[in-house]
Amino acid sequence: MPNTFGKLFTISTWGESHGGGVGVVVDGCPANLPLSEEDIQPELDRRRPGQSEITTPRKEADQVQILSGVYEGKTTGTPISMLVFNKDARPGAYAEMKEKFRPSHADYTYQTKYGHRNPEGGGRSSARETIGRVAAAAIAKKILTLKSNVETLAFVQKIQDIAMPSMDAISSAAIEANIVRCPHEETANAMIDRIKELRSQGDSVGGIVECRIRNLPIGLGEPVFDRFEADLAKAMLSLPATKGFEIGSGFEGTLLKGSENNDAFENRDGEIRASSNRSGGVQGGITNGEEVYFRVAFKPTATILQLQKTVDLEGNETELMGRGRHDPCVLPRAVPIVEAMANLVVLDHWMRHIAQNDSFKF
Amino acid sequence: MPNTFGKLFTISTWGESHGGGVGVVVDGCPANLPLSEEDIQPELDRRRPGQSEITTPRKEADQVQILSGVYEGKTTGTPISMLVFNKDARPGAYAEMKEKFRPSHADYTYQTKYGHRNPEGGGRSSARETIGRVAAAAIAKKILTLKSNVETLAFVQKIQDIAMPSMDAISSAAIEANIVRCPHEETANAMIDRIKELRSQGDSVGGIVECRIRNLPIGLGEPVFDRFEADLAKAMLSLPATKGFEIGSGFEGTLLKGSENNDAFENRDGEIRASSNRSGGVQGGITNGEEVYFRVAFKPTATILQLQKTVDLEGNETELMGRGRHDPCVLPRAVPIVEAMANLVVLDHWMRHIAQNDSFKF
Amino acid sequence: MPNTFGKLFTISTWGESHGGGVGVVVDGCPANLPLSEEDIQPELDRRRPGQSEITTPRKEADQVQILSGVYEGKTTGTPISMLVFNKDARPGAYAEMKEKFRPSHADYTYQTKYGHRNPEGGGRSSARETIGRVAAAAIAKKILTLKSNVETLAFVQKIQDIAMPSMDAISSAAIEANIVRCPHEETANAMIDRIKELRSQGDSVGGIVECRIRNLPIGLGEPVFDRFEADLAKAMLSLPATKGFEIGSGFEGTLLKGSENNDAFENRDGEIRASSNRSGGVQGGITNGEEVYFRVAFKPTATILQLQKTVDLEGNETELMGRGRHDPCVLPRAVPIVEAMANLVVLDHWMRHIAQNDSFKF
């Protein structure tokens, strides 16, 4: 089931950029959770197009409807089906894309794999598919918020070579204070300038989203294949435009010696804690109670408003001029999506942990 | 099923470093494949301890037995159970590890998650668990070798700051020509010196393993969650000591503009090909016929022969002196394991592709 | 994922009897299959309420919409989302059902398991959920029809003690020739009379649906847990109101001696065939090329228009008078649902067979 994610809190997304709509079915949600569209919409608003001057001007209200699984304002333990109808479609705009493969897009691989594809807006390969993920994760987030202190915060850490300085305390408010979603104001401004500059050249940029998860319980993640970080890595690499994932000391940590990279244990106020956190909150695939932090590399948007060499369906060499309304940089809108996937991993692993470890306690 | 990997060619590993043995059950292997222990053993020999002067001196022949699924030298389509008995166990050596948590190991998280653990040699968190993966992947490799030109080659690309230069053509022979498994001889020598130097200090080092997969068919990988690179990322992050994964232009690619990072299409001798390969052989989660290449960050071995601060089971602060026979650098032995996981991902996705796309062809 | 069925051709149903609607997401459908609502609607029409004088008078057009996975009339290999909005809801009719548990319904168990339920029309436990199954199976049926000679025919074999005589050749036309869907006209008339008689008493009846699958290939089904008949049994017992399943000689076969029950093999016109078919088309869990036939026991409809003893939410003993518009006998409408589940099992197992056995052929 390639369109399903999670083992106990499972989400199945469906829909194309320009078909009837996009949606998700959530299976495994606990009953009695108060839930309405108002819990979902704010997260969708954070990812929707047209929200700022550095995102695509495409206009989609992305209004969500809950079609099942909720009765009189509370979940019933049955599947929750959520749907967003597509609105702002311009089929005519895609005539050329039907014939020519956009470089570094999924057009060619979808065409070859399936022999038939929906070319409008990228069809299923469009980031529009993530609406279903974000809607489902809004439920996960509500559960975590009501039942724990877990806080998941993603933010833009780097755009090209513009990196924010190291910051310990990062708030949701600081992230949302600017349109690029970098919590360091000065850096944010430089990032915004860079994005605008590249866009004015018909070009695009990429960068790094960092995500931190605080107040996790000890014990999430399962050896050996379903390590917490393995499922995070899969979740992140399943997002469009991602090319890398690292947790804790990551690639930089490979430069250190063991004696430098190891996290000593200490007794801090009666609790066993790691003195440092180069492990990134996981050891042996299992959360150790420290902050989980990881970084995701997003490539520059493949769609650029420049003439590019490519081939057509018959393999003839040709050129393609980028059209359509696209983000010059996906990272600001990727922030809520990274958070969404992280929250899905957290909740699913938490339920799995309870199932094995707290169900029949010896 | 946290100890199972793959959807159609599935492997389930079991066993601890110092229990009765380690093993794997392979479910979904096609019938009629000629198979014997001689197909498995060479891969296990590449990962076994004691194979060179820069690996752990622990002696384990790691002799594999096939217990089911093969009759008269050919597979029967039923589960293939493979077993390696543990031999060189020194239970006495682990008395201290039972009481004190080794820094940056899985001791503390296993203890907290499960309340009870096998501390000998790291128990289930030991890299010894990967024997089952390598044995299973040897079958996958044989299938790929007999039925395709797919070639998966991993090698040590970097130890700390010692990186090999960019090389186009890399052969298995060059990789196996030295004990560190870096195909560039001069770099390999520098790496070996560095590993010996650090080991003499009782310290350890990490680095980067690169893996390249050639001659893949177009079309492997499934949108949206089971992208080819997402499953590779999960596979790699499920390996002990890994902290990062990147594919194609990876983290470096975030520095480029879209116009620099995109791979134009061209018609090369009648075939649609990408002019460059910053995508790393995948577009939209699906292989595009170009070489898949990715890199995996391995942290320095957590076990060092130095005194480290830690706590005991009761939370009292104490110190622990690394003991036992350990690799000062896991990368040389990680090479066949990375290849193993890559081959498992390739074969499983290939079978999935056939199931959906070639089963009922319209 | 308790609301998902199938491993490669997977369907996930959602929706309640009286929520916003009911639907299904189909994942794993091959691409390029010509598909439109016209392929789905006829099957839904066979199961919809109000179709004859012996079914519930509830009026639902059950008009299906395809929301994704189809582009320009052909499938794209991506998830197919189908939706039927609920129309004829009468929320007021369910006030009493909210307070009192209907005997032999799911009210009490849902209430206790989840603590909160949608009581209107039975909510998720309503047979209305099977709309999603039938819609999904219409796709499976189309694939089987286009790519094989497989024919799946279910019919009402028995209502209470009124059983049709043994018939070899049964046609779809004969089944659809009467409103009870029994291919033997005389028996059908007796059944219809019985149903009307019981309904006039405010009572209900059950019976047996038989299903036959012809022209199956040899080799579907997998040892040991996913035997063809095991998955059929699960499929049938997952339907509302079912209490039993038997295949081949079934319960009657337990009266025979081995020498009477065994099916000898013979060479019929160059083909290996079974001389008799008490095995019911499966041996060792795998289809043997003979007709698969099985029977499903449906209990009498739990809703009766009589006063019954029960308790309320607080456990007080009380009485409940059946209301609402219900089928006095579920079997006529169960016929297309049994066919649907059978076709889903056939297609899924066929794809699984191909994946393991024809993908890499040795």
Next chain:
Amino acid sequence: MPNTFGKLFTISTWGESHGGGVGVVVDGCPANLPLSEEDIQPELDRRRPGQSEITTPRKEADQVQILSGVYEGKTTGTPISMLVFNKDARPGAYAEMKEKFRPSHADYTYQTKYGHRNPEGGGRSSARETIGRVAAAAIAKKILTLKSNVETLAFVQKIQDIAMPSMDAISSAAIEANIVRCPHEETANAMIDRIKELRSQGDSVGGIVECRIRNLPIGLGEPVFDRFEADLAKAMLSLPATKGFEIGSGFEGTLLKGSENNDAFENRDGEIRASSNRSGGVQGGITNGEEVYFRVAFKPTATILQLQKTVDLEGNETELMGRGRHDPCVLPRAVPIVEAMANLVVLDHWMRHIAQNDSFKF
């Protein structure tokens, strides 16, 4: 994964009748459970061959070894691998079976599906495979025994037409008091005589095993596909030689009117209870706190010591004389296997129930 059963407490069996051995890997067992071979062996002894004069004289001690997942007498939460080596193999005895297909066995379907099979003792299709199931279920039983009052008792209810009378209270002692495992002594004696009589004719018999599960909590089972009875049905039909399953009023219930078949609710000593139990302890797919009882039809053993018509590998018609050491009636040994599968379903569903319903309680 056709050789795996269960979602949270999963078992993966492997092995053939006459290969190296048979075994099972259990994944998902809670940690800290006291466990040793002594917990497993008694259940294997109940199913092993040669245990009485009416079972096969084949001698197998079926001595189990635990190879992983247990440390110092307690489970560690990691996979438990269990192994039984095959001993009493007589490869020579199977020369004829290699060439000729035994009627109503899996020889022909395995040969056609896989193109290659292990013919010795039936290979993977042998009931010997159930050793792994029984070993795994012994762990499930221990968990249920330590943590609940659940009691699962299976017994032989009928051999051919010899049925025991209806009995309310059935004890394990009464079942184990005779070699046919029918708790009604007089009936047991008649059954034993019948089995001996048929065996003396070189023939075989079948019958019905009934199973009752007491003291289940309310709420096990999940709508809509993973109903408790659907998973029981699959579990039972996955056993060799089974042809039917019914729960509660089953096939007999189809003769009743709704007013006769319904189970009224009542308040019994402050508890909501069903006045009757024709539902068989499940409503809407979920346990309702009443006793779950179901019946499984086992066909007469296919191997008979008589000359039967069949064909050989090339399709030539020939005859085959049953040889080897076989059970004239599988039911006595099927009793512990039915119990095993029932306990696996109970525990798995219980863990699933907790995961969804008690993990994050609202």
